Amino acid sequence: DVKVTQSSRYLVKRTGEKVFLECVQDMDHENMFWYRQDPGLGLRLIYFSYDVKMKEKGDIPEGYSVSREKKERFSLILESASTNQTSMYLCASSPGGDHEQFFGPGTRLTVL
Amino acid sequence: GIQVEQSPPDLILQEGANSTLRCNFSDSVNNLQWFHQNPWGQLINLFYIPSGTKQNGRLSATTVATERYSLLYISSSQTTDSGVYFCAVLNQAGTALIFGKGTTLSVSS
Numbered sequence: 001d002v003k004v005t006q007s008s009r010y011l012v013k014r015t016g017e018k019v020f021l022e023c024v025q026d027m028d029h030e031n032m033f034w035y036r037q038d039p040g041l042g043l044r045l046i047y048f049s050y051d052v053k054m055k056e057k058g059d060i061p062e063g064y065s066v067s068r069e070k071k072e073r074f075s076l077i078l079e080s081a082s083t084n085q086t087s088m089y090l091c092a093s094s095p096g097g098d099h100e101q102f103f104g105p106g107t108r109l110t111v112l
Numbered sequence: 113g114i115q116v117e118q119s120p121p122d123l124i125l126q127e128g129a130n131s132t133l134r135c136n137f138s139d140s141v142n143n144l145q146w147f148h149q150n151p152w153g154q155l156i157n158l159f160y161i162p163s164g165t166k167q168n169g170r171l172s173a174t175t176v177a178t179e180r181y182s183l184l185y186i187s188s189s190q191t192t193d194s195g196v197y198f199c200a201v202l203n204q205a206g207t208a209l210i211f212g213k214g215t216t217l218s219v220s221s
Contacts, residue, residue, distance in 0.1 A: 009152075033208065037153075043198075045208035058208055088153055092209075098142040098202060100160040101209055106153040 003027070004104035006091055012110045019078040021107050023091030030096040032074035034058075034066065037088040037106075049074055050096065081111045114139045118199055118212035125189050125219050133184040133215045135199030143202035144175050145209065146184050148195050155198070158184070189219045 007022035025032065033048040035058075045058030047066040055066050063085060067075045074093075078085055091104040115138040125131055137144070146158040159166050159173040161182065166173050170189075175182040186193055196216050200209040 035208075042213055043200075043209070043211045048207055056207065090153075090155065098162070098206065100143070100145060100157065102157060103147075103155040106155075108153065 004091055004093055004102055006089075006104040006107050008107050009105060010108050010110075012112065013078075013081050014112055015082060017078075017081045017111075019081050019109070019111075021076040021078075021089055021091075021109070023074045023076070023093075023104055024072055025074075025093040025102075026072065027093065027095075027102075028071065029093040029102075030071075031094045031101075032068065033092040033094075033101065034064075034074070034076045035090045035092065036060070037090060043090065046076065083111050085109065086111045114141065114201055114203060114210050116199060116201055116210050116212040118197075118215050120215060121213065123215055123217045125217065127190060127219055127221045129189050129219075130185070130187045131189060131217070133186070133197055133199075133217075135182040135184070135212055137180050137182075137199075137201050139204070140177065140180070141201040142206075143209075144182055145200050146173055146182070147198045147200065148193075149198060149214070150195050158197075186217075189217075191219050191221050193217060194219050 004025045034046040035043045049068040065077045089107045092101040094101040117136045147155040163177040172185045196214040200211045
């Protein structure tokens with residue numbers, strides 16, 4: 001079975017803090033993704049990566065950066081957390097192309 | 113971009129009832145997935161079904177790609193089926209999934 005894990009289920013941070021969300025997959029997938037989910041707005045893509053050290057902006061990249069130094073790990077970084085980044089963050093991976101995406105358990109981030 | 117519409121938005125059932133959830137999409141797709149979001153927020157993969165019919169226990173799905181819709185059938189519903197069901201298709205760039213707004217299912221005993 002594909003397994004995607006995320007470093008925290010719940011996280012509370014203060015405005016201005018630098019925040020790291022970690023995602024690890026164990027299926028040697030090429031592609032990894034970060035989405036955020038908000039009531040009324042649904043799921044939106046923040047960034048994705050199709051290879052080590054490669055990244056592409058999604059629909060809402062502002063205020064975020066990413067890092068993929070190893071194939072299995074994809075990190076989302078909030079350089080200076082703001083209250084409007086309070087959200088549910090979901091990581092996903094896929095073998096690439098049109099293949100199925102698999103999601104991690106999610107991280108509920110609250111920025112105070 | 114591709115639009116994904118799900119219906120109905122909400123569904124309330126008694127345990128044991130059957131239901132059909134619908135997903136319409138506005139353009140041809142090479143990837144269509146159905147998910148169940150559990151109360152803790154995790155998206156559970158139900159089906160990867162760009163075309164045809166698949167079954168998994170009490171759940172089955174059919175995608176008619178030429179008519180741009182997919183159906184998810186839940187038979188003999190149980191309280192554990194409660195949650196939000198999402199349909200998602202791959203965007204035309206082949207990168208992100210585009211999600212519908214979901215169907216919220218509540219099954220009572």
